[in-house]
Amino acid sequence: MSRYKAIAIVGIHTGIGKTISSAVIAEAIGADYWKPVQAGLEERDTATVQRLITNGAARVHPEAVQLSMAASPHTAAAAACIVIDYTLFQWPVTDQLLLVETAGGVLSPMTATATMADFVAHNNLPALLVSQNYLGSINHTVLSIEVLKGRGIPILGIIMNGPQDQSSESFIEQYTGVPVIARIPQFHPLTVQAVAHRAAEIQTKLCDALID
Numbered sequence: 001m002s003r004y005k006a007i008a009i010v011g012i013h014t015g016i017g018k019t020i021s022s023a024v025i026a027e028a029i030g031a032d033y034w035k036p037v038q039a040g041l042e043e044r045d046t047a048t049v050q051r052l053i054t055n056g057a058a059r060v061h062p063e064a065v066q067l068s069m070a071a072s073p074h075t076a077a078a079a080a081c082i083v084i085d086y087t088l089f090q091w092p093v094t095d096q097l098l099l100v101e102t103a104g105g106v107l108s109p110m111t112a113t114a115t116m117a118d119f120v121a122h123n124n125l126p127a128l129l130v131s132q133n134y135l136g137s138i139n140h141t142v143l144s145i146e147v148l149k150g151r152g153i154p155i156l157g158i159i160m161n162g163p164q165d166q167s168s169e170s171f172i173e174q175y176t177g178v179p180v181i182a183r184i185p186q187f188h189p190l191t192v193q194a195v196a197h198r199a200a201e202i203q204t205k206l207c208d209a210l211i212d
Contacts (some may be wrong), residue, residue, distance in 0.1 A: 004210065006091075006098040007031075007156065008125040010116060010148070012140040013105040017161030018130045019045040020195075021184045022101050023052040025128070025159070026059065027199035028206050031097040034061040036089055036119075037110060038103075039077075040070025045101060052195045061092035074109040084111040086119050097210070100125060106144045117151055126154040129178070133165035138172060145176045157181030157209055181209045 009025070011018045019035075026033050026049065033049045046063055050056035065084055067076035077084050092098060102108075102116040106129075110119045120127055127148055131141045141158070148155050160169065161184045169180055182202045187194045 004097060004126060006100050006123070006125055007210065008120045008123075008127040008153075009099055009101045009130060009159075010106050010120065010127050010144070011102070011104070011130045012132075012137065012144045014103075014108065016105075016130050016132055017184060017186075018101050019048055020052075020187070020190065021128075021130045021159045021161055022099050023049045023195050024184050024199050024202070025182070025206060026099055027053045027195055028203040029097065029210060031099045032059045032061060032092065032094045033099045033101065034063075034092050035101040035103070036064045036086065037067070037073045037084065038063045038065070039067040039073045039075075041066060041068055042070070052190070052192055054196070059096070061094070061098075064089040072109050073103055074112045078112070086110060086114070086122065105140075106147050117147055117153065120148075120153055121151040126156050128156050128159055128181075130159045130161055131172075132162045133160065133168050138168050141172050142176060145172075145178055159184060162186050182206055 009018050009022050022033055035045050038044055046060055050060040067080055069076035069079045106117045107115045110116050129144055155178050158178055158180045159182050160180050173179055182205060
């Protein structure tokens with residue numbers, strides 16, 4: 001049984017791989033999935049995860065807010081004349097651990113006055129931080145960790161999405177004290193079978209970190 005009721009999936013910036021990572025993690029540990037705010041409806045992250053995990057129709061929960069414009073939530077909400085108030089969100093009812101995917105990076109806006117980190121802190125969620133290795137990613141990852149720590153948000157580990165860079169990852173782990181607990185490849189092609197295979201490979205390590 002999980003020691004947590006919900007875990008935030010946060011990223012070091014937009015397009016870092018939070019959604020695919022969420023699908024693999026959910027499949028590995030049997031968690032449910034929820035993305036509270038979706039901006040841009042042509043490619044909904046909720047639909048992607050639902051397609052990629054076992055029994056997705058039952059384990060993936062509808063968004064609290066859907067916004068048509070593919071933009072930062074505060075911009076998309078303003079365009080739709082909607083005020084987002086995350087203190088009023090109706091959370092999914094589930095007996096399973098819930099993965100809560102944020103949008104963009106740690107300090108991307110969720111509302112006109114609050115960031116994703118503010119949302120995570122308000123709801124007392126621990127976090128998994130999704131990162132990648134590229135020129136500048138050490139800075140982005142360490143900054144994200146500093147922000148989360150500064151708000152008192154427990155960081156359960158780093159999920160590395162894409163190719164490994166041992167030098168970068170070692171520095172991040174040693175400097176921040178936050179371990180890399182799983183690796184998610186860039187799937188070619190992205191299929192249900194590929195997600196299930198990787199989920200099985202990382203299941204034990206994830207369970208050790210997240211499940212009692």
